Amino acid sequence: MAKVTFKTDLCKGxxxxxxxxxxxxxxxxxxxxxxxxxSPAVMTNEEKCIGCAFCATMCPDCVITVEK
Amino acid sequence: MAQRxxxxxxxxxxxxxxxxGCRHYFGYxxxxxxxxxxYMAKKMPKIGGVFLQAESEIASINMVxxxxxxxxxxxxxxxxxxxxxxxxxxxxxxxxxxxALVVNVQRGGPGLGxxxxxxxxxxQATKGGGHGDYxxxxxxxxxxxxMASLTIKGFNLxxxxxxxxxxxxxxTIGQMMEPISFEDAEIExxxxxxxxxxxxxxxxxxxxxxxxxxxxxxEVKNFERFERYKLVEENEAMWEEYMMEDxxxxxxxxxxxxxxxxxxxxxxxxxxIKVGLIxxxxxxxxxxxxxxxxxxKVKGFVCxxxxxxxxxxxxxxxxxxxxxxxxxxxxxxxxxxPDQVLYSIRNAQKGEF
Amino acid sequence: xxxxxxxxxxxxxxxxxxxxxxxHGIIHRLVAxxxxxxxxxxxxxxxxPVGCAVMAYDxxxxxxxxxxxxxxxxxxxxxxxxxPENIVFTYQGDGDLASIGxxxxxxxxxxxxxxxxxxxxxxxxxxxxxxxAPTSLPGQVTxxxxxxxxxxxxxxxxxxxxxxxxxxGPEFISRVxxxxxxxxxxxxxxxxxxFQNQIDGKGFSLVEVVSACPTxxxxxxxxxxxxxxxxxxPYYPIGVYKDRSAAKEEK
Numbered sequence: 119m120a121k122v123t124f125k126t127d128l129c130k131g132x133x134x135x136x137x138x139x140x141x142x143x144x145x146x147x148x149x150x151x152x153x154x155x156x157s158p159a160v161m162t163n164e165e166k167c168i169g170c171a172f173c174a175t176m177c178p179d180c181v182i183t184v185e186k
Numbered sequence: 187m188a189q190r191x192x193x194x195x196x197x198x199x200x201x202x203x204x205x206x207g208c209r210h211y212f213g214y215x216x217x218x219x220x221x222x223x224x225y226m227a228k229k230m231p232k233i234g235g236v237f238l239q240a241e242s243e244i245a246s247i248n249m250v251x252x253x254x255x256x257x258x259x260x261x262x263x264x265x266x267x268x269x270x271x272x273x274x275x276x277x278x279x280x281x282x283x284x285x286a287l288v289v290n291v292q293r294g295g296p297g298l299g300x301x302x303x304x305x306x307x308x309x310q311a312t313k314g315g316g317h318g319d320y321x322x323x324x325x326x327x328x329x330x331x332x333m334a335s336l337t338i339k340g341f342n343l344x345x346x347x348x349x350x351x352x353x354x355x356x357x358t359i360g361q362m363m364e365p366i367s368f369e370d371a372e373i374e375x376x377x378x379x380x381x382x383x384x385x386x387x388x389x390x391x392x393x394x395x396x397x398x399x400x401x402x403x404x405e406v407k408n409f410e411r412f413e414r415y416k417l418v419e420e421n422e423a424m425w426e427e428y429m430m431e432d433x434x435x436x437x438x439x440x441x442x443x444x445x446x447x448x449x450x451x452x453x454x455x456x457x458x459i460k461v462g463l464i465x466x467x468x469x470x471x472x473x474x475x476x477x478x479x480x481x482x483k484v485k486g487f488v489c490x491x492x493x494x495x496x497x498x499x500x501x502x503x504x505x506x507x508x509x510x511x512x513x514x515x516x517x518x519x520x521x522x523x524p525d526q527v528l529y530s531i532r533n534a535q536k537g538e539f
Numbered sequence: 540x541x542x543x544x545x546x547x548x549x550x551x552x553x554x555x556x557x558x559x560x561x562x563h564g565i566i567h568r569l570v571a572x573x574x575x576x577x578x579x580x581x582x583x584x585x586x587x588p589v590g591c592a593v594m595a596y597d598x599x600x601x602x603x604x605x606x607x608x609x610x611x612x613x614x615x616x617x618x619x620x621x622x623p624e625n626i627v628f629t630y631q632g633d634g635d636l637a638s639i640g641x642x643x644x645x646x647x648x649x650x651x652x653x654x655x656x657x658x659x660x661x662x663x664x665x666x667x668x669x670x671x672a673p674t675s676l677p678g679q680v681t682x683x684x685x686x687x688x689x690x691x692x693x694x695x696x697x698x699x700x701x702x703x704x705x706x707x708g709p710e711f712i713s714r715v716x717x718x719x720x721x722x723x724x725x726x727x728x729x730x731x732x733x734f735q736n737q738i739d740g741k742g743f744s745l746v747e748v749v750s751a752c753p754t755x756x757x758x759x760x761x762x763x764x765x766x767x768x769x770x771x772x773p774y775y776p777i778g779v780y781k782d783r784s785a786a787k788e789e790k
Contacts, residue, residue, distance in 0.1 A: 119540070120540075120543075121540060128554050130558075130559035130560070131559060132559040132560030132753075132760040133560070133759070133760060133761060134560055134760050134761065134764070137761045137764075138719075138720060154554070156559065169543055171543055171544040172720045174544040175544070175565075175720050175723050175724070176565065176719075176720060176723065177564070177565075178555070178557065178560060178561055178562055178563065178564025178565050178568075179554070179555055179557075179564050180546035180550060180564070180568055182544065183542060183544060183545045183546070184542070184543045184544035184545075185540040185541060185542050185543060186540055186541060186543045210617070210620060210621055212617065236620045236621075238616070238620060240613065240616075240646075241642050241643070241645075241646035242642060244610065244613075244642075244643075245610070245613040245616075245642065245643050245646065246613075248606065248607060248610035248613035248614050248617065248643070249613050249614070249616050249617035249620070250617060251604075251606075251607075251610075251613075251614055251617060252586070252604065252606075252613065252614035252615060252616065252617025252618040252621075253617035253618065253620060253621045254617070255604050255614075255617075255618065256584075256617075256618055256621040256622050258621045260617070260621070274607055274610075275607065275610075278606075278607050282604075282605075382584045382602040382603075382604060382618065382622075383602065383622065383625070384581055384582035384583065384584060384601070384602055384622075384625050384626075385580070385581050385600070385601060385602055386581040386582065387580060387581040388581070391599070391600055391601055391602050391603060392602045392603075393596045393597075393602070393603045393604070393605070394603070394604040394605065395596055395603075395604070395605040396605065397593060397594075397605055
């Protein structure tokens with residue numbers, strides 16, 4: 119069981135975390151817009167998250183905190 | 187009586203800097219100031235200081251920028267073409283409001299010019315040199331003693347106002363030997379809470395910076411800086427008056443030119459001409475009050491300069507052009523003779539400016 | 540549950556100004572993590588460059604200074620010579636370090652200044668809007684090489700790490716990349732070593748980080764990372780180009 123949390127308002131929607139997730143669990147929420155005007159990354163299926171932190175490793179904006 | 191030692195002008199600057207607490211010198215070789223670097227190279231390692239020959243004048247002034255940002259008393263020295271290269275760093279140091287000492291032992295220009303003495307960097311020193319609105323405190327020694335005492339004064343003023351002090355010397359005084367004393371030197375110490383020392387995780391980080399992307403912030407920074415410059419203008423102008431009490435003609439000259447002028451003034455006095463000298467010791471701030479006061483009592487001014495006439499503009503400004511000003515000059519490394527100055531004084535006496 | 544990944548405290552809690560997907564943010568974080576792990580934040584003084592990372596002084600929580608274009612190693616030299624007990628690093632881009640500041644780079648390496656240099660090579664001038672850099676690849680289209688970099692006209696890109704490794708002076712020269720998780724982790728190790736070397740008094744340590752500029756390359760962030768792999772790394776191979784201490788140990 120792992121948990122990722124997003125500081126959504128810092129996200130620029132670059133999608134590097136989406137590409138990095140080995141389980142394909144992240145997505146850009148195109149229907150949402152954050153305070154900076156970007157569509158942010160979101161977790162689509164937290165139960166399958168393995169807490170590898172690949173997403174956070176590739177995030178250029180320190181948006182993601184990973185707990186395990 | 188204070189102990190006196192015989193020293194070369196350039197070496198006097200170096201020794202005075204060490205006595206002022208400077209332990210870090212960064213420079214690049216250029217004639218005619220080489221003795222400063224050589225002196226530092228010899229002395230610094232023996233007193234726990236650092237002499238470092240940089241790869242260029244640009245690098246050396248940027249080393250000074252970094253070193254000065256730590257709050258230490260640091261310096262570099264060069265001569266005219268080298269100062270042009272240092273202009274970048276001078277602007278950054280001014281824009282970051284940190285103190286440093288820079289020595290310019292002037293030689294003839296423009297371009298590579300020559301290696302003989304000159305005063306043709308007056309504009310560069312007093313009006314800018316680098317980009318942006320800024321000033322430097324510019325001290326113009328006229329003797330080996332002043333090479334020493336103004337160096338110490340320069341460090342004190344730099345720390346007091348968080349500015350660059352420039353010693354605007356010339357090749358003659360740099361190479362000349364005279365007996366001097368260091369004993370009256372007073373070293374002032376100022377707090378430097380802005381210095382980069384490491385936060386030790388006990389304070390917010392210090393940032394030394396000249397970048398302000400918001401124009402309203404940059405404008406305020408410049409306003410604040412010029413408030414400080416105003417204080418310097420009010421409090422720190424230095425000049426010497428020589429035989430001015432009854433003078434009808436006022437010679438204005440700084441540095442080595444003032445010494446030639448003094449000889450000419452003595453000769454003119456022997457001819458019965460009432461002539462005196464105002465010698466700016468700080469060329470920025472320019473001794474405007476002294477010049478303005480003189481303008482109310484003399485017939486006119488003779489400006490003696492080793493350039494095509496640069497300080498003469500400040501003389502006209504300071505006197506609001508109330509009285510005529512003539513130029514007596516040589517340039518390119520040539521020096522006015524006392525006879526040439528005397529000739530200009532006689533002409534002024536006749537009303538010919 | 541325990542936190543396995545969070546923003547390091549040595550990176551200020553402010554949004555970074557970089558474009559979406561710009562790896563500068565990753566590299567900043569790596570430097571900040573290293574500072575935190577080595578517990579040197581309180582004695583570190585960073586030198587920011589001119590270029591996209593010009594405002595790095597707002598992001599690192601240690602003392603910072605902003606240098607003129609290319610002069611960061613000279614500024615760092617001045618600081619380190621005054622305060623050898625502090626840890627001094629520069630953070631520079633390719634235009635800054637390999638073009639206008641090449642003299643400062645080479646000579647600080649030759650002097651083996653005990654400083655750490657983080658050199659971000661993304662083959663373009665980012666801040667000014669995408670001009671040709673000293674490291675732009677042959678044929679690379681930029682604002683000032685609109686028909687592709689013609690090496691007969693404007694010369695060849697410079698391999699900084701290889702060049703510096705020919706000098707006697709420097710302690711450690713390494714090239715890393717941040718185009719995938721594995722490389723990012725390796726980059727952090729190299730950066731950590733570059734700081735540890737300074738702590739140990741070993742001397743000039745430079746880590747060239749091959750990075751990307753999605754905005755000025757005209758690519759999506761992911762495409763840009765793929766271009767790093769396909770085009771940048773063949774010209775700029777990852778590796779340790781000089782490690783004096785390791786070489787000594789081998790002997």
